[in-house]
Amino acid sequence: MTSVVLDGVRKSFGSLEVIKGVDLNIGAGEFCVFVGPSGCGKSTLLRMISGLETSSAGKIVIDNKDVTDAEPSERGIAMVFQSYALYPHLTVAENIGFGLSLARRPKAEIAEKVKQTADILQLSHLLDRKPKALSGGQRQRVAIGRAIIRNPKVFLFDEPLSNLDASLRSQMRMELTELHARLGATMIYVTHDQVEAMTMADKIVVLNGGHIEQVGSPMELYNGPQTAFVAGFIGSPKMNLFEGAVAKDEGCRVYGIRPEHLQLSATDGKWQGTVRHIERLGADSIVYLDVETLGSLLVRTDGDKIITIGDTAFASPMPNKEHRFT
Numbered sequence: 001m002t003s004v005v006l007d008g009v010r011k012s013f014g015s016l017e018v019i020k021g022v023d024l025n026i027g028a029g030e031f032c033v034f035v036g037p038s039g040c041g042k043s044t045l046l047r048m049i050s051g052l053e054t055s056s057a058g059k060i061v062i063d064n065k066d067v068t069d070a071e072p073s074e075r076g077i078a079m080v081f082q083s084y085a086l087y088p089h090l091t092v093a094e095n096i097g098f099g100l101s102l103a104r105r106p107k108a109e110i111a112e113k114v115k116q117t118a119d120i121l122q123l124s125h126l127l128d129r130k131p132k133a134l135s136g137g138q139r140q141r142v143a144i145g146r147a148i149i150r151n152p153k154v155f156l157f158d159e160p161l162s163n164l165d166a167s168l169r170s171q172m173r174m175e176l177t178e179l180h181a182r183l184g185a186t187m188i189y190v191t192h193d194q195v196e197a198m199t200m201a202d203k204i205v206v207l208n209g210g211h212i213e214q215v216g217s218p219m220e221l222y223n224g225p226q227t228a229f230v231a232g233f234i235g236s237p238k239m240n241l242f243e244g245a246v247a248k249d250e251g252c253r254v255y256g257i258r259p260e261h262l263q264l265s266a267t268d269g270k271w272q273g274t275v276r277h278i279e280r281l282g283a284d285s286i287v288y289l290d291v292e293t294l295g296s297l298l299v300r301t302d303g304d305k306i307i308t309i310g311d312t313a314f315a316s317p318m319p320n321k322e323h324r325f326t
Contacts, residue, residue, distance in 0.1 A: 001028035001029040001184060001185065001186060002028055002062060002063040002076070002153040002154055002185075002186050003025070003026060003027055003028045003061075003062075003063065003064070003186070004024075004025075004026040004032075004049060004060075004061070004062050004154060004186060004188065005024070005025050005026070005059075005060075005061040005062075006022050006023060006024040006025075006045075006049075006058065006059075006060055006061075007023060007058055007059040007060075007061070008021055008022075008023060008057060008058035008059065009021070009022045009023075009045070009048060009055055009057070009058035009059070009060060010022075010055065010056045010057040010058050011041075011044055011045075011048060011053060011055060011056050012056045017056075017210065018041050018044055018210050019041050019044055019045055019048070019056075019210050020209070020210040020211045021057075021058070021211065022045060022058070022211065022212055023212075024205060024212065024215065026186065026188065026203065027186075027203075028186055029184050029185065029186055030186060030187075030202045030203050031177070031180045031187045031189065031200060031201055031202045031203070032186075032187070032188050032189070032201065032202065032203045032204075032205060033188075033189045033190075033191060033196070033197040033200060033201035033203070033204050033205065034046065034188065034189070034190045034191075034205050034207055035190075035191055035192065035193075035194055035196075035197040035204055035205070035206055035207070035233070036192065036206055036207035036208055036213075036233070037192060037208070037233075038192060040207040040208050040209060040210070041207055041209075041210040041211075042190045042191075042192075042207050043158055043159070043190055045207070046079075046156055046158055046188060046190045047158075048060065049062075049075075049077070049154075049156060049188065050072055050075065050077055050079050050156050051067070051070060051071060051072035051074075051075050051077075052072060052079075054069075055068055062075055062076060062077070062153060062154060063076065063153050075153075075154075076152055076153035076154065077152050077153065077154045077155070077156055078146075078147035078148070078150050078152035078154075078155055078156070079147065079155075079156040079157075079158065080140075080143050080144055080147050080155070080156070080157045080158070080160050081143075081158050081160065082158055082159045082160060082162050082163060083163075084131070084139045084140060084142070084143045085143065086131040086139060086142055086143065087131075088130065088131050088132060089130070090130070090131075091127065091128055091129060091130060092118075092123060092126050092127050092128070092129050092130075092131075092134070092142050093111075093114050093118070093127040093128065095131070095142050095145075095146060096114050096117055096118065096123075096142060096145040096146050096149055097110045097111075097113065097114045097149060098146065099146060099149065099150055100113065100149060100150075113149050114127070114149065117145045117148050117149045118145065120145075120148065120179070120182065120183075121141045121142075121144060121145050121148070121175075121179070122141075123138070123141055123142065123145060126138060135168075136163060136164050136165070136168055137164060137168045137171060137172055140160055140161070140164065140172060141175070143160070144160075144176075144179070148183070152185075153185075153186070154185070154186045154187070154188065155185055155186070155187040155188070156187075156188050156189075157176075157187065157188070157189040157190065158190050159190055159191055159192070160172075160189075161173070161191075161196065162191075162193075169196075173196060173199055173200055176189075176200060177199075177200050189201070194233055194234055194235070194236065195236060197218070197234075198218045198222070198234070199218075201217075201218055202217065203215065203216070203217060204216060204217070204218055204221055204234075206221065206229075206230050206233060206234070208229050213226070213227050213229050213230050214226050214227065214230045218234075221234045222234055222235055225239075225256075225323065227325060228241055228253075228254040228256065228325045231254075231256045231323055231325070232256075235258055237259050237286055237298055237300070239256045239257065239258045239259075239323070240256060240257050240258070240259065240262075240294075240297055240298055241254055241255070241256045242254070242255045242256070242294055242295075243255075245293075246293060246294055247324075250322070250324055251324065252324035252325055252326055253325055253326050254324075254325040255322070255323070255324055255325075256322070256323035256324075256325065257317045257321065257322050257323065258300075258321065259286060259298040259299050259300040260300040261317060261318045261321035261322075262297075262299045262300070262315045262316065262317060262318070263315065263316050263317075263318060264287065264299050264301045264305065264307070264313055264314070264315055265313070265314045265315075265316070266307075266311070266312075266313060266314070267314065268314050269313075269314025269315050269316040270314070270315065270316040270317065271289070271291045271293065271294060271297065271314065271315050271316070272291065272292075272312065272313075272314050273289035273290050273291035273292070273294075273297060273312075273313060273314075273315065274289065274290045274310065274311070274312060274313075275287055275288070275289060275290075275307060275308065275309050275310060275311045275312075275313055276288045276289065276290045276296070276309065277309065278307065278308075278309060280303060281303065282303050283302075283303045284300055284301070284302070284303050285300070285301050285302070285303050285305065285307075286298055286299070286300055287299045287300075287301055287307060287313070289313060289315060291315075297315060299313075299315050
């Protein structure tokens with residue numbers, strides 16, 4: 001298994017610096033997810049690791065070898081893109097084995113490796129089909145198979161699930177996590193979706209404006225966000241964050257409390273408000289309270305709780321669940 005180390009990596013396009021000095025150590029066999037809003041630099045950073053973008057400064061080390069100036073083919077990586085990029089006139093088997101065919105590997109070797117790869121991805125029954133006869137999830141698995149067959153040191157994924165519908169994304173998240181467990185390979189995955197990051201990653205790297213805001217496990221970032229940006233980005237629905245007089249009264253610059261860490265009462269509590277809207281999600285409900293001193297306050301509560309729009313309700317933070325950012 002292979003580690004990836006970024007040491008003071010920077011990237012500029014003319015006078016615009018988009019990666020502003022990134023230091024990161026991705027351990028061998030880790031599933032690391034780069035997450036952040038559009039324009040934060042996550043895809044650029046991935047392309048720099050792959051060699052598709054050159055570094056303006058700093059060093060990239062893969063498997064203890066400095067590859068900063070190496071060609072993509074010399075880095076021992078395989079990349080899966082948002083677009084499947086399958087050849088429509090080739091079968092699944094031919095698409096998966098295409099790289100080996102280009103390398104003029106023996107046909108028997110290609111057939112054996114295609115079979116092994118198809119077994120891993122549960123594509124064995126589809127090897128004779130063309131891409132047009134496949135679902136979106138199946139096409140993405142073929143694209144992943146094309147990467148697996150090369151036996152790379154590191155897998156790079158650039159938002160591979162963004163073209164799939166919600167149910168397929170959920171299924172593919174599980175399949176990719178299981179694939180990582182089976183292969184034990186180092187994987188770096190880019191997404192703007194914090195749910196993907198939380199459900200798949202061993203390590204999450206939150207990027208903002210070309211620099212790292214925080215690195216940690218999913219629950220480390222959820223329970224202990226170090227900045228208001230991370231607090232507002234990780235978690236669904238997002239954390240309630242308040243500045244101004246409310247934060248000043250709490251002795252901080254930004255005061256935060258997650259919707260699921262508020263208790264709702266019809267009789268008493270820290271903040272009194274009026275129910276403006278309710279999102280009923282089945283087991284849970286998200287209640288939007290209009291609070292005079294705060295504005296809008298989101299509360300996650302039991303889906304069976306009897307509450308209606310226009311009701312007066314009180315919300316109180318659970319002990320030791322508040323966040324104060326200076």
